[in-house]
Amino acid sequence: MSNIDKKIQSNLDLKLFGLTLDRALRVSLLTQLTGALRNLLHESQGFSGTRLPATRILAQELLVSRTTVVGAYDQLISEGYLRTEIGGGTFVADQLPHLVEPVKKTATQPEPLQAWIPFHSGVPDQTLFPYRSWSKHIERAWGRPHNDLLGRPDPFGWYPLRHAISTHLSVWRKLDCRPEQVLITSGASEAFEIIFRGLLGPKPTAAIEDPGWPIMRDVIGAVGASVQPIRIDDQGLDPMQIADPVSVAIVTPSRQYPTGIPMPLSRRMALLKWAEQRNALILEDDYDSEFRYQGHPLPTLSGLDNLERSIYLGSFSKLLSPALRLGYLVLPERLLSLAKAHLSRFGSRASLVPQPALATFMEGGEFAVHLRRMRRTYAKRQSHLISELAGCSDFLDISPDPSGMHICAPLLPKFSNEITDTAIVDAARKEGLHLRALSSHCVLPNPPQGLILGFAAFDEGMLSEATKRMRQMLLRQF
8 A cells, every 4th residue: 555545445444433423413323334434435535445444343433333333334335425344344445426427418498488489279278367366366275285185186177167068958958967077188089088998899980070170080909999080060060970880979960070060959959869869978178168248058969868878078279278188078977987998097187286176267257257258258259360461351151160179161162273271281381370271171082172360369450460461372372
């Protein structure tokens, strides 16, 4: 050992033998010694590779049991501060954890998320959300949480929220149900998974509307089910067109997505009769029907059925904010046990955090006030958009819609052989506009041609400017 090594060894021994342990403290001698050794290695530089005194010798110097020293050494070995050599003793690690050179990572700026731009559809105006009131509900719920919030959560969701939803549906949608029939989900995707994996038989086939919601087709395919698309007519989906072996029909009867066509009572009754005769289910997707601008919201198909063969699907993404990631199912009584069995295996993905806040938000009447406010705002925006689109009447069939957050404007027949809705969408994208082609919602041949224009998230000024740019683009390119 060189003179320098001897000096380092001597310095370490002096520091170790000079450690002070206090038996009067409530902290054990083992914990005190482990902490003191760790601090010594943190504060001192240059002890890497130096041998520590034998446990018997250090125990004698510090007037503690050898077991205490062995325990402290073992703990620091497990943390990487010390190492052992068979027959050689215990040494300070060559690279102490706090001295290892950190891995340098190049900081990169994430790409900014694209803001919603006209005419994104299905997006609420989140600047009008009552954030101050909402924050109070969150604080009230979790500042002093109810004991039930801290226990094992109900896989069907927070019961007071389920009760508030059942009350809301009875008043707004004429759908009477018990809170026990309401199942809180993280959104439509989870709802479809529960239905197709937990409530239907193996490899089910679903009849779907064409045009319809493209994401729904992807989700259904992902769970191993098949789809039977059916081209809608001016009354929605015709049950006479459904062929075996369909076990569930997915419809948007209050406002067909994306065309906006309401399903008349006669067609609804025919669909319910089909479900009874085929022992099938109907999934009613009621995605934005609370926003009705003429008269009261239409009664639900599930209400006509008394939830015998129908499942009702609702969401708060369009009513409040997509950030909540909350939706719900209302199930027939006979399917509750199947849903519970499914959730017992796979669990629920709906976050519990916003549920008690949303419950009190609804119970206190603030949710109804918010809906009425949004309904007035969106009605004005739709009316404004319709008037601004008058300059595009050479290309589009423009007419008001009694409800919803977007309008569907078919291309005039005289242009059917000259331009397509997808060509217009591509041209609009270059102008900084977001349109959706009606044909992109279809899977069957010879799709209808039209544009889907969302208006809910944009004020009148934005809608005027965007419509002007769209009209100039149409006149310039088509």
